[in-house]
Amino acid sequence: MTVSPDPRSLDQRLDALARQPFRARFRLRGPERVTAEEKGAATIRWHAYDLVAKRLAPAEPYKDGKQTPYRGHPVFVAQHATATCCRSCLLRWHGIPKGRQLSRAEHLYVVEVICRWIERELTRGAGETSGGD
Template identity: 60%
Template sequence: MKQNLLDHRLAQLSRIPFRAKFHLREPERAFVDARGMEVVRRHAVELIDSRLAPARPRKDGSQTPWGGHPVFRAQHATATCCRTCLRINHGIAKGHELTATERSYVVDIICRWIEIDQGSAPKGTRPPAPPSLF
């Protein structure tokens, strides 16, 4: 059930042109292939804990690089790159330290996006394509 909710939210985010343009680049794909999702998830936890979870993150709004690690690319694709994007797109308010539940949600949506973009999501579990506007 949780995966269905994540997939539904990812499908909604994929309809935002800015978010839809993000995909893993070859070095980031190679990172996932070489280290696996368990390591990527551990890195996601560490990065979210240090860069996004504080009530007032250092350099909020510019703390997430555009690439270099699959988690960074995923953060931009999933609107979990800064507290403003988190508020606007996920309804998680600014000004408080992220709760354990909020941190878990952020890590889960990042990792799910990476699995899907990497092509490692089990068949039949990919989110539906957004409807065509034409």
């Protein structure tokens, strides 16, 4: 697949991922939603960039496949919802090969996917309660 930050193609990819039962169960709520709302988009984007750099970008990430917690930060929830949680998911859903460090363009693409999902979640849930699981 082509690495593309085009908003329409990102939305199409996110819509396709949301049709997958495992991915569809992830929602931004509770403390993760509060964190995203309070920190703001710019800070969350920086966190996403940093977390991807440390946990996903290396050619062989530590504990690949188990390195992304399910809760604790809005970026973690977004990674599972967007299949950017491990190198196997990046390969399967985004066409980004394993076994080599992410290029700068790939790194930025992953951050954009994560941030776009969070943005959509915050917009979608504007009138909903933010209760826990």
